[in-house]
Amino acid sequence: MAMTLDEILPDLRRQSVDVRHAETGLWAASMLRDRISAGQLAPGAKLSEEPLCEVLGVSRNTLREAFATLAGEHVVTRIPNRGVFVARPTADDIREIYRVRRFLEPAALTWSTASPTDALHAAIARARAARRDGSVPGMASANQDFHAGVVALTRSDRLNAQMTQVLAEMRLVFHSMVADPLFHAPYIDDNAVILAKFEAGERAAAAALMVDYLRRAEQQLLEAHARA
Amino acid sequence: MAMTLDEILPDLRRQSVDVRHAETGLWAASMLRDRISAGQLAPGAKLSEEPLCEVLGVSRNTLREAFATLAGEHVVTRIPNRGVFVARPTADDIREIYRVRRFLEPAALTWSTASPTDALHAAIARARAARRDGSVPGMASANQDFHAGVVALTRSDRLNAQMTQVLAEMRLVFHSMVADPLFHAPYIDDNAVILAKFEAGERAAAAALMVDYLRRAEQQLLEAHARA
DNA sequence: TTAGGCTCGATTGTTGAACAATAGTTGGAA
DNA sequence: TTCCAACTATTGTTCAACAATCGAGCCTAA
The missing domain is CATH 1.20.120.530 (GntR ligand-binding domain-like)
Structure with a gap:
């Protein structure tokens, strides 16, 4: 059920082709939110920027806007200079x-x-x-x-x-x-x-x-x- | 009391010199939040990107991270392709x-x-x-x-x-x-x-x-x- | 005169690349 | 083995460019 990042990359890429939209940052956020909610990205999993932008087809700047949104929702935890991780509830x-x-x-x-x-x-x-x-x-x-x-x-x-x-x-x-x-x-x-x-x-x-x-x-x- | 953007720019600049910190986006957000809370930025006032980055000494990307945070708090309203405005409660x-x-x-x-x-x-x-x-x-x-x-x-x-x-x-x-x-x-x-x-x-x-x-x-x- | 449409300018949306800063790792010396 | 120092990979931040969009002003036509 719970997969690591690499395993769902192809899946994410499939949904990302050919999609254009206003507010790309929010779209990327909802994309990740859905995966996390469904348990496809397990708590504690690291969300590396580089592969994620590549797969979602957005730039690092836009992806970081998405991260800011998700962090505000406590869906994701940001550790300075370490990266962004799926929140693991204590x-x-x-x-x-x-x-x-x-x-x-x-x-x-x-x-x-x-x-x-x-x-x-x-x-x-x-x-x-x-x-x-x-x-x-x-x-x-x-x-x-x-x-x-x-x-x-x-x-x-x-x-x-x-x-x-x-x-x-x-x-x-x-x-x-x-x-x-x-x-x-x-x-x-x-x-x-x-x-x-x-x-x-x-x-x-x-x-x-x-x-x-x-x-x-x-x-x-x-x-x-x-x-x- | 309530001023327009141009009037508080010098004031903002004064607090921005020589400040370094982790998480610049959050810092910029709190900077703006304080001004809005104090009523120095009146509801409906437009927050233009270009002068604000210049004064806060941050890049447009960082400023936009701040905007994302404030929008999540309903302090600010984002109208696509129009810009960001201080929220005016209805x-x-x-x-x-x-x-x-x-x-x-x-x-x-x-x-x-x-x-x-x-x-x-x-x-x-x-x-x-x-x-x-x-x-x-x-x-x-x-x-x-x-x-x-x-x-x-x-x-x-x-x-x-x-x-x-x-x-x-x-x-x-x-x-x-x-x-x-x-x-x-x-x-x-x-x-x-x-x-x-x-x-x-x-x-x-x-x-x-x-x-x-x-x-x-x-x-x-x-x-x-x-x-x- | 005025309604409608067009172009133009200004601002935002998004990207890619660059450089700085930091954490973790590797490798070597005692 | 242990400790410390360079090294590497990744994140934090900035910059410059271009595309997309909105509004204003202008022009035309009835």
Whole structure:
């Protein structure tokens, strides 16, 4: 699954030919972001400038603009005079991620004015289907969709962007350790209960359950991280 | 107060001589950020590349790295092939800012585990002193410190960064319209009440007061914005 | 007079090459 | 073996050039 830089170079080159666009720097950033998110570039992998520009067909200057963008998103770590690396989340990073989520998600459940829950139901249905099929990536993805959907209730672009970023880092966490196939399974039903409470108007209860959920998930992830 | 680009060029040049550092792009970004935050570069002002590099003593490439950083912080707006401008918050931006604050700040009051309130008391004291002296900037600054301090209760770097960014945009809002000298004054006592409730352990009440406070402030700001 | 279109100039977008600065490595001497 | 010094590869930064795009001013035609 996780490959080194050299292995995906041909793949990247294929998508780069014949593409012209405004804002090349942003395009290059999204190109790399996608690869990292998909786990094709493992955490800790070094992103050397020279081969990357060659393959993306952009200059070093433009590539560095992309690096600046990704560094701002914590997707990539820049070590002066050493280079740019795919971020490798530490235990502290995991704690920070869940700190953010433990404020954002309960707040969304508590104070959102809009409440279109179709997307949330759909996410749960997808998670259950994935569990039935034994698809771990399917469960992970559907679970992320659910929690992103909770924050989407806020209707705030900024908060959604923050959540998107945090979830991207969650994927890095999963990519940087052997994933327990059973990690996501038990949480699916928790999500369903939270949603039910929310729709019943018991927002405080839904928020409390969410806090509890997030604490357990954080704990489990920290233990797995310590083992790795 | 608010000057155009040409007027602060000499000033910028003065601070730029003889400064060497790692990460020049970030340094240039902070240089511009400070000027914008202080209101020396008014919202809507155009940041031309050529004079700016000349004055900061950096190349266009480095300056563009700085622009990428600032654009990510919404401090600056980039219009393709037109250039970079100091962001001019719209009414929608104001709504978005308060949307973020209405989730972040009550959440901090509700679910923070730590609660060192010294900084909050200090901010209120400073606000009262400023009100006594009739210092509008003093009240504005102290008020921002109070609300930043509330979010600081979360102990989350990300949430604090988000709040810092939002407050920077708030300053842009104030800079882009004639400030009512009495805007901040009445809110100082609201802050004090919120803090008292929080320290009394009545977190839900504190959060509810905060939501109310933010709604009123948003409303007042939107009306002032419509007039401008 | 004025609407529409054209050219021109200025500024941004992107590139390639150059040089400086730094980290890691290699090789040699004690 | 250990330590220190040159060496090498890569990053940090600058520069100069060219392409792409926008806006202004001008010209023409109804």
